[in-house]
Amino acid sequence: MLNSLEIMETIKMIAEEHLDIRTVTMGISLMSCAGSDGKAVSQKVYDTITKRAENLVKTAEELETELGIPIINKRISVTPASLVLGGSSNPDDFVLLAKALDKAATTTGVNFIGGYSALVHKGMTTGDATLIASIPEALAVTERVCSSVNVGSTRAGINMDAVALMGRIIKETAEKTKDKDGFGCAKLVVFCNAVEDNPFMAGAFCGVGEPDTVINVGVSGPGVVKCALEQVKGADFGVVADTVKKTAFKITRMGQLVAQEASRRLNVPFGIVDLSLAPTPAVGDSVAYILEEMGLERCGTHGTTAALALLNDAVKKGGVMASSYVGGLSGAFIPVSEDAGMIAAAQTGALSLDKLEAMTCVCSVGLDMICVPGDTSAQTISAIIADEAAIGMINNKTTAVRLIPAPGKKVGDVVEFGGLLGSGPVMPVNGFKSDDFVARGGRIPAPIHSLRN
Amino acid sequence: MRAVITVIGQDKIGIIYEVSRILAENSINILDISQTIMQDMFTMIMLVNTEKCSKNFKEISDTLGALGDKLGLSIRIQHEDIFNSMHRI
Numbered sequence: 001m002l003n004s005l006e007i008m009e010t011i012k013m014i015a016e017e018h019l020d021i022r023t024v025t026m027g028i029s030l031m032s033c034a035g036s037d038g039k040a041v042s043q044k045v046y047d048t049i050t051k052r053a054e055n056l057v058k059t060a061e062e063l064e065t066e067l068g069i070p071i072i073n074k075r076i077s078v079t080p081a082s083l084v085l086g087g088s089s090n091p092d093d094f095v096l097l098a099k100a101l102d103k104a105a106t107t108t109g110v111n112f113i114g115g116y117s118a119l120v121h122k123g124m125t126t127g128d129a130t131l132i133a134s135i136p137e138a139l140a141v142t143e144r145v146c147s148s149v150n151v152g153s154t155r156a157g158i159n160m161d162a163v164a165l166m167g168r169i170i171k172e173t174a175e176k177t178k179d180k181d182g183f184g185c186a187k188l189v190v191f192c193n194a195v196e197d198n199p200f201m202a203g204a205f206c207g208v209g210e211p212d213t214v215i216n217v218g219v220s221g222p223g224v225v226k227c228a229l230e231q232v233k234g235a236d237f238g239v240v241a242d243t244v245k246k247t248a249f250k251i252t253r254m255g256q257l258v259a260q261e262a263s264r265r266l267n268v269p270f271g272i273v274d275l276s277l278a279p280t281p282a283v284g285d286s287v288a289y290i291l292e293e294m295g296l297e298r299c300g301t302h303g304t305t306a307a308l309a310l311l312n313d314a315v316k317k318g319g320v321m322a323s324s325y326v327g328g329l330s331g332a333f334i335p336v337s338e339d340a341g342m343i344a345a346a347q348t349g350a351l352s353l354d355k356l357e358a359m360t361c362v363c364s365v366g367l368d369m370i371c372v373p374g375d376t377s378a379q380t381i382s383a384i385i386a387d388e389a390a391i392g393m394i395n396n397k398t399t400a401v402r403l404i405p406a407p408g409k410k411v412g413d414v415v416e417f418g419g420l421l422g423s424g425p426v427m428p429v430n431g432f433k434s435d436d437f438v439a440r441g442g443r444i445p446a447p448i449h450s451l452r453n
Numbered sequence: 454m455r456a457v458i459t460v461i462g463q464d465k466i467g468i469i470y471e472v473s474r475i476l477a478e479n480s481i482n483i484l485d486i487s488q489t490i491m492q493d494m495f496t497m498i499m500l501v502n503t504e505k506c507s508k509n510f511k512e513i514s515d516t517l518g519a520l521g522d523k524l525g526l527s528i529r530i531q532h533e534d535i536f537n538s539m540h541r542i
Contacts, residue, residue: 010539062511066531
């Protein structure tokens with residue numbers, strides 16, 4: 001029999017410390033729908049998704065009730081759309097497909113569907129180029145579709161033509177959704193070393209190495225880690241790391257249980273549990289507050305990178321034994337607009353874009369949900385992407401950029417997205433130009449350590 | 454199915470009676486029960502078996518939740534797996 005203290009610990013984590021399952025994401029391969037006719041492919045895609053995911057939301061809600069743990073998001077990731085409609089060179093065909101994805105998301109009841117994506121780290125097919133060209137329109141006319149483009153990898157280097165293009169696409173997406181402060185950009189991620197089984201949005205897609213259908217689960221719980229660290233105030237870093245590990249283990253066990261049960265009830269293979277600390281704008285659910293609990297006056301000050309490195313590593317060490325399959329992005333997320341502590345740190349000037357870039361060297365992803373001034377040039381955005389991709393390429397890790405150049409907004413303004421996406425203070429970018437650098441084009445070759453065979 | 458019911462809140466007369474009455478009415482068998490006052494709060498933990506209950510889990514959960522609201526307490530019912538998986542390897 002379980003003892004009372006253990007039971008009460010779990011209850012407290014859920015009731016007071018925001019422990020939840022962040023997402024149950026069903027990956028659906030759309031390879032069987034592939035073709036070149038926009039209309040026919042869209043219909044097939046809609047039919048496939050609504051059939052395979054018809055019980056996803058219902059099952060997840062049943063699990064929520066029975067286990068008594070909130071499952072915040074139910075989502076779907078699909079095969080990169082550029083592969084599904086690879087035969088088409090008409091952007092309108094792709095927009096049609098985006099609308100079909102959006103409609104399928106509404107029908108199945110999921111809040112986001114990811115996979116309006118292209119993998120162009122070495123070069124672009126006609127389908128890739130057409131999809132990328134259609135992104136601004138697709139994100140403006142749909143609500144729930146998320147898009148991602150992989151522009152680099154440790155094995156292939158960085159496709160600088162794609163980097164230059166994505167700067168322009170991000171600007172165009174912001175412009176097309178300017179009535180909502182460039183909200184379209186919140187649904188668009190540029191990756192280096194994108195992973196095939198990521199359950200988190202906006203970067204989720206179902207890779208070509210995945211089965212027909214798969215269940216991936218992302219856990220969360222920054223509030224639980226913060227509360228655990230409050231109990232070891234002043235202790236040395238060995239104790240801090242140990243405390244994070246133990247907490248991460250418990251959090252991940254929840255994810256493993258939900259993943260196993262969802263997989264069994266839906267009769268869909270269990271893919272991975274993503275060992276993540278994903279913040280929300282709710283007070284007490286912040287990664288920044290964990291770093292501050294370690295002794296930093298404000299997140300972003302000197303010492304932040306070291307604190308984040310320890311946290312990220314301890315989360316993985318604690319989580320890895322708790323789950324039979326670990327994957328996805330696995331680590332701490334630092335999305336600025338989705339984290340109350342990050343927002344406060346950016347507003348007080350403690351946290352800069354440069355510090356965030358340094359932090360991305362040691363955490364799970366990259367420059368995430370950061371608002372920059374509306375007049376930031378496409379070339380500057382491309383250069384930011386290039387820096388981030390370089391960190392990913394050299395360090396053999398996933399990095400990403402999700403920037404919102406909010407039209408008409410200036411440094412100091414605040415952009416409100418609402419819900420889990422929160423609100424972001426507009427942060428300054430470096431005023432010196434990188435135009436000639438971005439204009440060179442071509443590829444940055446893969447690093448020497450990519451030659452591992 | 455085995456589930457854990459937790460009742461937390463201000464102590465008053467009749468909490469155990471009210472909770473057990475609802476369980477009996479719904480053919481839910483109590484397997485184990487422990488009750489204590491933790492940090493001034495009434496805390497009761499029950500292990501129950503819901504096999505013979507005709508209602509589905511959500512209905513039981515809502516019924517107990519409503520009783521909690523009436524008594525000014527927090528009453529939850531959760532599958533025991535969530536506790537086992539978190540605290541037992």
